[in-house]
Amino acid sequence: MTVLMDGKKLAQKYRLSLKKDAELIKQHGVVPTLAVLMIGEDPASQVYFKSKQKLAAEIGIATIDTVMPVDSSQQAVIRQIKQYNEAANIHGILVELPLPPQLDEKAVMEAIAPEKDVDGFHPYNIGRLFMDDAGPVPCTPAGIMALLAEYQLDPAGKRVVIIGRSTIVGRPLAAMLLNADATITITHSKTNELERITRNADILVVAAGQPEMITQKYIKPGAIVIDVGINRLGSGKIVGDVAQEDVKQRAGYLTPVPGGVGPMTSVMLMKQTLKLAKRSVEFERR
Numbered sequence: 628m629t630v631l632m633d634g635k636k637l638a639q640k641y642r643l644s645l646k647k648d649a650e651l652i653k654q655h656g657v658v659p660t661l662a663v664l665m666i667g668e669d670p671a672s673q674v675y676f677k678s679k680q681k682l683a684a685e686i687g688i689a690t691i692d693t694v695m696p697v698d699s700s701q702q703a704v705i706r707q708i709k710q711y712n713e714a715a716n717i718h719g720i721l722v723e724l725p726l727p728p729q730l731d732e733k734a735v736m737e738a739i740a741p742e743k744d745v746d747g748f749h750p751y752n753i754g755r756l757f758m759d760d761a762g763p764v765p766c767t768p769a770g771i772m773a774l775l776a777e778y779q780l781d782p783a784g785k786r787v788v789i790i791g792r793s794t795i796v797g798r799p800l801a802a803m804l805l806n807a808d809a810t811i812t813i814t815h816s817k818t819n820e821l822e823r824i825t826r827n828a829d830i831l832v833v834a835a836g837q838p839e840m841i842t843q844k845y846i847k848p849g850a851i852v853i854d855v856g857i858n859r860l861g862s863g864k865i866v867g868d869v870a871q872e873d874v875k876q877r878a879g880y881l882t883p884v885p886g887g888v889g890p891m892t893s894v895m896l897m898k899q900t901l902k903l904a905k906r907s908v909e910f911e912r913r
């Protein structure tokens with residue numbers, strides 16, 4: 628029997644506790660504030676953009692939302708970020724990805740002040756994560772770590788295989804799990820004999836962006852399977868990167884899609900915003 632790891636339920640638990648944290652910060656006269664910058668109107672990002680506004684409002688986090696035209700110049704985007712960097716009332720800055728093609732993602736990420744980088748995408752924060760001295764960290768991997776902890780699945784000593792080497796999921800998750808004493812293998816689209824590697828995994832994380840690519844034959848019996856994929860099919864149905872019904876026959880634990888990693892990502896963003904706001908309270912009291 629596979630245990631489904633209920634991200635929706637855990638996210639709800641976090642929402643209640645984050646609401647209390649936000650209240651405490653406000654008692655010190657600080658309103659936790661997240662600035663969200665979206666360039667263009669990518670439909671997938673737009674859904675995420677709106678759901679974040681709603682979640683922030685529920686928890687008691689103020690948002691400053693800016694939409695810039697899809698043809699914005701690099702200079703204009705960086706100017707907007709610098710303005711947020713300098714605004715004392717803003718604690719977290721998030722720039723919606725993906726960016727339109729004329730913009731240099733690396734330069735945009737580097738323009739965000741590391742101490743306001745809620746997504747943990749700035750090279751300084753990535754470096755800290757790799758040195759096991761983490762500041763803000765990427766939200767999706769943080770959500771995966773929270774799910775493992777909730778189900779008392781300690782990664783220490785376990786063999787982890789991650790499919791996907793993105794800067795948003797695969798790479799930072801590898802660092803977090805390494806910091807938690809797991810043994811890590813990162814695989815990707817050029818990996819030879821993928822199945823032979825994944826069949827050794829005690830924990831398999833799939834962030835490949837390929838609808839339902841992972842079937843039973845990739846899974847070690849009883850393994851923990853984390854499905855990071857969110858793929859919208861022509862029919863409108865949302866599926867993960869794991870063929871869920873098939874893999875359920877073999878996995879010990881599995882995150883569903885929807886209702887698994889996705890809801891945890893958003894809640895981790897709020898948690899990190901509060902952490903950054905709290906730090907500014909402590910700073911002011913000194």
Ligand SMILES: Nc1nc(=O)c2c([nH]1)NC[C@@H]1CN(c3ccc(C(=O)N[C@@H](CCC(=O)O)C(=O)O)cc3)C=[N+]21
Pocket residue numbers: 671672675721722723724725746766767857865884885886887888889890891892893
């Ligand atoms: N700077 C930046 N940081 C991000 O973290 C970021 C981003 N840009 N751009 C867009 C992607 C996408 N993303 C999602 C977060 C939550 C769900 C989520 O909650 N999904 C639900 C609902 C799925 C549905 O019904 O559409 C679920 O999986 O259950 C999905 C997608 C964060 N992203």
